[in-house]
Amino acid sequence: xxxxxxxxxxxxxxxxxxxxxxxxxxxxxxxxxxxxxxxxxxxxxxxxxxxxxxxxxxxxxxxxxxxxxxxxxxxxxxxxxxxxxxxxxxxxxxxxxxxxxxxxxxxxxxxxxxxxxxxxxxxxxxxxxxxxxxxxxxxxxxxxxxxxxxxxxxxxxxxxxxxxxxxxxxxxxxxxxxxxxxxxxxxxxxxxxxxxxxxxxxxxxxxxxxxxxxxxxxxxxxxxxxxxxxxxxxxxxxxxxxxxxxxxxxxxxxxxxxxxxxxxxxxxxxxxxxxxxxxxxxxxxxxxxxxxxxxxxxxxxxxxxxxxxxxxxxxxxxxxxxxxxxxxxxxxxxxxxxxxxxxxxxxxxxxxxxxxxxxxxxxxxxxxxxxxxxxxxxxxxxxxxxxxxxxxxxxxxxxxxxxxxxxxxxxxxxxxxxxxxxxxxxxxxxxxxxxxxxxxxxxxxxxxxxxxxxxxxxxxxxxxxxxxxxxxxxxx
Amino acid sequence: xxxxxxxxxxxxxxxxxxxxxxxxxxxxxxxxxxxxxxxxxxxxxxxxxxxxxxxxxxxxxxxxxxxxxxxxxxxxxxxxxxxxxxxxxxxxxxx
Ligand SMILES: [Zn+2]
Numbered sequence: 212x213x214x215x216x217x218x219x220x221x222x223x224x225x226x227x228x229x230x231x232x233x234x235x236x237x238x239x240x241x242x243x244x245x246x247x248x249x250x251x252x253x254x255x256x257x258x259x260x261x262x263x264x265x266x267x268x269x270x271x272x273x274x275x276x277x278x279x280x281x282x283x284x285x286x287x288x289x290x291x292x293x294x295x296x297x298x299x300x301x302x303x304x305x306x307x308x309x310x311x312x313x314x315x316x317x318x319x320x321x322x323x324x325x326x327x328x329x330x331x332x333x334x335x336x337x338x339x340x341x342x343x344x345x346x347x348x349x350x351x352x353x354x355x356x357x358x359x360x361x362x363x364x365x366x367x368x369x370x371x372x373x374x375x376x377x378x379x380x381x382x383x384x385x386x387x388x389x390x391x392x393x394x395x396x397x398x399x400x401x402x403x404x405x406x407x408x409x410x411x412x413x414x415x416x417x418x419x420x421x422x423x424x425x426x427x428x429x430x431x432x433x434x435x436x437x438x439x440x441x442x443x444x445x446x447x448x449x450x451x452x453x454x455x456x457x458x459x460x461x462x463x464x465x466x467x468x469x470x471x472x473x474x475x476x477x478x479x480x481x482x483x484x485x486x487x488x489x490x491x492x493x494x495x496x497x498x499x500x501x502x503x504x505x506x507x508x509x510x511x512x513x514x515x516x517x518x519x520x521x522x523x524x525x526x527x528x529x530x531x532x533x534x535x536x537x538x539x540x541x542x543x544x545x546x547x548x549x550x551x552x553x554x555x556x557x558x559x560x561x562x563x564x565x566x567x568x569x570x571x572x573x574x575x576x577x578x579x580x581x582x583x584x585x586x587x588x589x590x591x592x593x594x595x596x597x598x599x600x601x602x603x604x605x606x607x608x609x610x611x612x613x614x615x616x617x618x619x620x621x622x623x624x625x626x627x628x629x630x631x632x633x634x635x636x637x638x639x640x641x642x643x644x645x646x647x648x649x650x651x652x653x654x655x656x657x658x659x660x661x662x663x664x665x666x667x668x669x670x671x672x673x674x675x676x677x678x679x680x681x682x683x684x685x686x687x
Numbered sequence: 688x689x690x691x692x693x694x695x696x697x698x699x700x701x702x703x704x705x706x707x708x709x710x711x712x713x714x715x716x717x718x719x720x721x722x723x724x725x726x727x728x729x730x731x732x733x734x735x736x737x738x739x740x741x742x743x744x745x746x747x748x749x750x751x752x753x754x755x756x757x758x759x760x761x762x763x764x765x766x767x768x769x770x771x772x773x774x775x776x777x778x779x780x781x782x
Contacts, residue, residue, distance in 0.1 A: 230750075234755075235754055235756075243773060244774050246760055248760065250758070253763065263752050295777045351771055351775065353774060489748050490740045
């Protein structure tokens with residue numbers, strides 16, 4: 212029997228605001244432990260939360276970008292449970308009236324378009340951070356993260372392969388980065404993803420029993436964990452076993468999921484309206500205003516790049532796949548209006564430098580530098596090859612391209628007399644190739660051009676050298 | 688509505704309250720009469736009433752996204768039963 216996986220993803224995104232959701236403590240990653248805390252985020256008696264207006268705006272932007280409806284009346288609820296990272300013993304969240312519902316995201320997997328429904332987007336606060344020092348009987352608690360704003364984005368079980376999940380996550384992250392509301396850095400925990408997965412025979416409508424997967428630390432880990440879990444569940448079913456509804460942890464090293472096997476008392480969160488926060492309202496005009504404030508989203512930018520610059524969809528997709536890269540491209544364009552040439556340089560050599568060091572700033576690369584290099588190549592001052600080594604040097608040292616050309620003496624030799632001299636020398640020691648060419652062997656010309664390039668230390672202008680050589684060989 | 692001893696113990700556990708056997712019976716009676724009153728309220732027709740989200744007639748109380756000083760960690764930590772450096776220290780919890 213053939214089985215298919217049915218996958219739903221629950222994504223938590225930290226909103227990049229200056230302050231926490233309900234108090235004025237800094238919302239900052241990497242501060243010294245317990246330095247951004249106050250009576251509100253510690254849940255001390257008598258303190259009252261007040262909502263950060265920016266949190267609601269950022270959340271609404273995301274909801275609208277994901278094509279969701281926005282509720283006109285918003286309230287918060289308490290989710291009650293005990294855990295050492297939760298100082299108030301409840302989390303401020305949203306239960307029966309989430310900020311947004313009925314959203315969707317269109318993705319393309321292997322050329323096939325799919326619409327993934329997004330069930331809900333709601334706001335809540337994050338918990339603190341627990342550290343478990345090895346070999347001790349204690350855990351350490353840092354409340355810097357407690358009370359920072361989190362957005363929970365829950366998809367419908369519309370994903371039907373681990374690859375669907377991977378593409379959905381990548382596109383979601385990109386959209387969030389374009390909106391500018393989150394870093395979406397899984398390593399820093401600013402984006403976290405849990406996955407629900409069940410399997411069913413292809414063609415069956417009824418859903419199977421699902422397992423919840425946790426502890427994936429990258430999008431690739433999500434994909435691999437889902438691949439593993441799909442196989443595990445299919446194997447179980449084929450062996451005549453039943454799937455148990457449970458939470459399973461992904462073990463990156465063992466590349467397997469393991470049942471948490473905790474007592475797993477049924478959760479009873481006793482949600483009730485948060486009495487310390489008043490309700491909030493959005494007028495239709497508010498929503499319109501927020502929609503208007505949305506920046507160009509990745510899909511729109513892709514469309515524009517294809518339409519305005521005549522790029523293939525594949526190249527355009529590479530350019531928009533990182534907001535910084537796309538912004539850099541457009542900044543270059545303002546200085547040097549050659550979209551295709553800039554795109555080629557970015558997608559080729561620049562991207563290969565970026566791979567190891569993912570920011571333009573770290574690469575010392577500015578739009579001015581890059582367009583300068585491209586124009587040096589285009590006007591024949593340096594060869595294409597030299598252009599690439601200038602780029603490497605800029606990345607290495609941050610020196611201006613002009614300086615590098617001078618210092619390394621990379622200027623291309625286009626001077627006819629100088630080239631003729633080199634050609635004579637090359638012809639003298641390669642008589643056979645000269646004869647071969649005379650005998651009609653076209654290949655010999657390319658060989659001789661190669662020799663000229665070599666003799667000139669790669670600096671001969673290849674086009675002029677070729678023309679001069681062809682002329683010189685005709686004479687013999 | 689009557690409530691069982693088991694339910695009282697379950698609720699006490701959710702609230703992390705330790706009850707003696709006599710207290711369980713005591714609270715069973717009290718909670719039972721509260722629920723009895725709720726049963727009475729349930730008979731009122733509220734089908735045309737929107738559930739209330741807040742007792743006060745206020746809405747849209749915001750704060751600007753401006754950083755305010757946090758409090759001195761030492762002041763907070765002096766109340767902690769146990770600490771290590773600037774961390775709160777608790778018995779090991781691991782999922
Ligand atoms: Zn605070």
